[in-house]
Amino acid sequence: MNDVHTCSRTQTYPNHRNANKKIIAHIIKDKLEDGSxxxxxxxxxxxxxxQYNTSISYKQAWRGKDFGLQTLRGSPLESFEMLPYYCYNLEKKNPGTVTRIKTNDAGVFEILFIALGASLRMFRNHLRPLLIVDAAHLKGGYKGxxxxxxxxxxxxxxxxxxYGICRGETGDLWSWWMSVLKECVGDNPNMIIISDRHPSIALSIRNEFPSAFHAICCRHLMMNLKLKNKKVKGLYWGICKAYTPDEWQRKINILCVESVNACTVRWRKLPVTLLTDTYREMVxxxxxxxxxxxxKMKYEITDWAAHKVQKRIRKSVSWxxxxxxxxxxxVFDGLYNRLVNLRTDExxxxxxxxxxxxxxxxxxxxxxxxxxxxLKYVQDWFKKEKYQATYVESIQFVGNYKEWEYPNHIHPVTLPIMNNP
Ligand SMILES: [Zn+2]
Ligand SMILES: [Zn+2]
Known part of the structure; x- marks a missing residue:
């Protein structure tokens, strides 16, 4: 990254006539770097x-931002070359972190896998065995x-x-990524994996996690089928519901990973090392x-679970x-007779x-x-102790690249030409 400020002292006080893009970029540098x-x-x-009692035009502001972003991004080649060193230092700062970079025979970058140590321990010890896998195209010149x-x-x-980045979106690379993920989390027969309808994702999940239950995101299924007819839509929704074993899964299908992707839209334009560190920073x-x-939890269970329980308490008062x-x-609920079995918890x-x-x-x-x-009928996943344990570990930052370690056995990777499939 270019850290040298080229503007001279006298130029740092712009007015409407000479506020050029370099000066504006200089002034907003910290805010651009912040990225939040x-x-x-x-x-x-x-x-x-x-700050300067100076008015500039919208166009001047836009040019300043554009120039600032270019400077901030540095050369993509340099950024790609930094990636192996970034990964090495990330692992050192965050024990248990798994990073893998796959290159082709010519040493050109193909795909990156990163899972932070704290996230993996959290998943194994404190989370339901549920994974949602999703993909989004990279914007900007990278097309990965x-x-x-x-x-x-x-x-x-x-x-x-x-997390991962790859060039294009081919089944082979997906399978490679899934196989590393499996090394990290295991192939648990109770695991549920939800994914998009993208065939190569689905295939790689089936190959790498044969014991897991694989559900497809219903919302995407419906969007892809472009169902206009309400009756047909209802029918498909019904099939989806029957296909997914869990109630919360349906909620997730609506939430999906899109909310993560919504946060990532902006930084998807940034180069890979910075992108990867922005991911780490978000976590x-x-x-x-x-x-x-x-x-500061108020109840013995999480707010979300407490809200659910309270609703069900109110609803069942007269049952x-x-x-x-x-x-x-x-139990007669006014509509059906239901059988509650406290031996099997069903x-x-x-x-x-x-x-x-x-x-x-x-x-x-x-x-x-x-x-x-x-309370005793609520599963541990939702209890205060479990929830507090989930976030007990913290994620460390990797520090300034000038202070990283650059061991001899680590080699830079070459920038690929990425293309959308
Ligand atoms: Zn989806
Ligand atoms: Zn019931």
Missing amino acids: RDLKPKDIQKDILS TNFQAVGMDGNNQIVPIA QKWYFERRKAAA VVYGIDEFQYQ CDCRKWQLSGIPCGHVIAVSRFFGQTDC
Whole structure:
């Protein structure tokens, strides 16, 4: 990255006539580097007016930003060459981190895999065995694909687990990425993997995670089929519901990984090393914020779970319970009779076993017992202790590249020409 400021001292106080793009870029440099918000030309105009009492045109502001971004990005070749050293130092600063770079025979970059050590330990120890895998095309001159695997925490928020960049989007590269992911998380028979309908993603999941249950994102299925007819739409939605085993899975299908991608849209334009570090920085920030929130938890379960339980408590107030034996209870909810089995922890409405949160029928049984609290019917994933443990580790930053270690056995990679498939 070019850190040399070329503007002279006398030029740093621009006015409407001589505020050239270099000066504006210089002034907004810190804000551009910060990257936590998208700096708009209008904001630049306002900042310069308030700080320097100088008004500049929208076009001047835009040019200044454009120039600043170019300087910030540096040469893509240099950035790609830095990647192996970045990965090496990332692993040193964050123990347990897995980074892999695959090059072709000519040493040209093909694909990157990164999973932070803290994320992997969190996934193995504190998260439901659920992964959502999604891909998005890289913008800018790179024309590659950015993909990621995320999990869900006890507060129903997505948590980044693994990240990657590749040229194009071919099945072979996907399979390679999935195989590294499997090395990191294992092929757990209870694992559920949700993905886009992209055939090469689906195929690589089936190949690399043969024991896992693989569901396809319903929303994408519907979008891809472009179903206009409401009846047909309902039918497909019904099939999707039957196909997905869990209640929360449906919610996820709506949320999808798109919310992560929404954050990444802006930095998708940046070069790969900076992009990768921006990902790391985002995870660092999320951990920090959620750790703070977890420390202040009001209830014994997460806010999301508490909200669910409260809704079900209100809904089930008038439901009638008839005992069958020590473990089995019949619950009439005004529409159906449901069977709650406390030996197997199941209700035949399926909500309890699938969501991990007691359904109204179980809550009614709890009330029938004279219990004032139904906490014991909530799965551990949603409990305070578990949630606080999820974010107990912190992500470390990699530091200034000038202070990195550059061991001899690490070799730079060559910039590929990336293309969209
Ligand atoms: Zn989707
Ligand atoms: Zn039920």
